[in-house]
Amino acid sequence: MTRPEPRSAAYAAGPPTLADVAELAHVSRQTVSNALNNPDLLRPDTLERVQAAIAALGYTPNRAARNLRTRASHLIGMRFTPAQEGTANATMDRFVHSLVEASREAGYHVLLFAGHGGDALEGYDDLLRSTAVDAFVVTDTYLGNPQATWLEERGAPFVAFGRPWDQPEATHPWVDVDGAAGARMATEHLLAAGHERVAWIGWRKDSTIGEDRRSGWSGAMRDAGLPTTGLASRVEDTVASGAQAAAVLLDEARPSGFVCASDTLAMGVLHALGERGLAPGRDVAVVGFDDSQVAQVIPGGLTSVRQPLEQVAVEIVTALSGLLSHPPAPGPNTLLAPTLALRGTA
Amino acid sequence: MTRPEPRSAAYAAGPPTLADVAELAHVSRQTVSNALNNPDLLRPDTLERVQAAIAALGYTPNRAARNLRTRASHLIGMRFTPAQEGTANATMDRFVHSLVEASREAGYHVLLFAGHGGDALEGYDDLLRSTAVDAFVVTDTYLGNPQATWLEERGAPFVAFGRPWDQPEATHPWVDVDGAAGARMATEHLLAAGHERVAWIGWRKDSTIGEDRRSGWSGAMRDAGLPTTGLASRVEDTVASGAQAAAVLLDEARPSGFVCASDTLAMGVLHALGERGLAPGRDVAVVGFDDSQVAQVIPGGLTSVRQPLEQVAVEIVTALSGLLSHPPAPGPNTLLAPTLALRGTA
DNA sequence: AGGATCCGTTTGAACGATCCAGAGCCCGCA
DNA sequence: TGCGGGCTCTGGATCGTTCAAACGGATCCT
16 A cells, blocks of 8 residues: 555545546556547557546646646746836737737746846746746847846746847847838838938937837838938937927928837827927828837827737747757747838828 | 655756755755745754755755645736727736736736637636646626636635626625726816816726716716716727717717726727817817826827726735635725826816 | 653655556567 | 567656654753
8 A cells, every 4th residue: 555545536625636537547647647648658448538537527637746747837937027108119918918829829828027126137047946937038138138148048948039139149049020121111111102201210329129120211211212311310219209309300301201110209200290280191201110009099090010929929939849849949030020000190 | 765865966967956955954854944934943043054055055946846735836827818909908018017016025926828719717727727826816807707706616716806796796805996986086177177068988888897987977977066968978999989979979068078988988089179170188178097008198198097006916916815825814805096197188 | 750841853755747667468470 | 389579558756845743852840
């Protein structure tokens, strides 16, 4: 008698265990385990008997026990950073949902954690060492943040949403959206509509993402043989900054269209236009970036570059599954093309 | 020799375990466990020695093992439903962040799962039976959805964000925001500014939340001795519906102010005003509900009722901690008061 | 002196799953 | 008949932690 009698199902105190199923199906525990994880190892009639027992008891494997034994949690960790108040940055909401959905299909769940103020690495470290998650999705890779480097040094599996701009030595997998292509698409859309003086309002020079998007605008202008001098402005990502930059550009460069690095900045442009009695879309064209709710619901709508976040999530989960398989199979990094959501302002 | 030698730290294959710490500190495993979970059981000098060993090895308890033994995961499950495209509903983002933060302080993490289309209960069931989460936060309690009833029947611990309007028999804990008080605050703000004909645009009658908010408006009007007849409209929660309702009201009831059940509807009102050349805030006042990003960034800004989501999250986690403690200590249900974010439209 | 009580610590078992080695069986082939 | 080999299935060990009970020693009480 090395093991106590499995509880009879009728008097089961807690949820049924694998041993209960085994007893009911007259097989060993291992056979039940195989029925779940390697069904083709069983003879068809045994499999059927086990499955019937599983159904009869309403058995579901205990996650903790499985995690302990397999040293895996089937959880993907992600730091959740909410949109800043007063901006139109709205990628999180859609992306998180897509990630949850894509993870589910791959047998994973998403665990969120907080930045905890100062030390951004603390959350990662805790989860990693307590083996609470199998891998991470790192979303805030802008501005040479240390997460990627740190995780890579530790050998932690992760996939980044965003290219490692500032770390040419980085070799971790990533998925990104081609911001330059998005800005180019927006610019070319305006050029095709007859605009010749298309201005750019983007972020400060230390934002590599901002510079990438800007290059899409300048490239499109150059390819069309149009000048860019005096038509660009680099400011902080706030509505007020966008409005101010637009005001200056309108005075000094007289653009007939604006392409912006964010919907927040585009809202600033709309503000500046409103103050001068200019009608967006008719007098001056405006294109934003991110296709936020703001772009979708303002009267007339704001034309905006839309990131394919659903696809991004799918690619990220695919890459993660590769990383976590045995042996690890790192896939290629993918760069996805955004689309243009056409609305009233362009 | 009942147990194999703990791995020497120098040759440790994986992360250090409790046994490694015990060996280094010359105590038993249980003592290390106590040092972590019940430090006051140890003699100060022993505690110090164990803590030194923990620090020296960089030990963190293995979550899976702890979860298995304690039958708890320290995870809180929540179904993540993204904002609908084309609306200004933006509560999720802020709420999730607050929940993650509040959970962290209580020693919990947040696990997200998806609705998985048709069967909303499936996600709950899986997580519950596999003991993947300790409890749930149920956010979408509108319209008599079955989750609450279902979870209650199963004895699953959960706290709802939202009162069980349609289930008077429900006894589960909940936290909610007083929508009626919010609408009343908005209405009284307009009345104080001299408006006498304040209209309401809300949701269809089957939305109990909508009816609650509406009662705040009608109550404030009644208390001020003002008529409400012909001043209210109930429509779907879309910008177009809001615009159409506003147009009808402007023609037939000539209100000088609008209080809306959502920012989405308020954007519809702004749209209708724009088409008639009326200036929001100067000619006609408008107040929205939820203080979305849209309210924050549109030119001039939209005055809106703001839900104290940070507080809601804290209260929810407090309630959950109570539910999960031994013995369970259900706290009182809490109803929080919203605030009014004053901006250009009122 | 002897017993009860307390404190700090140790010991063995348990949580519920999977890994691993091997046993039993049936088949074919020599 | 004997033997190797594939196919199923079994039993014991194991993952790393906490629970429950027991332990030795000091103190207190009668």
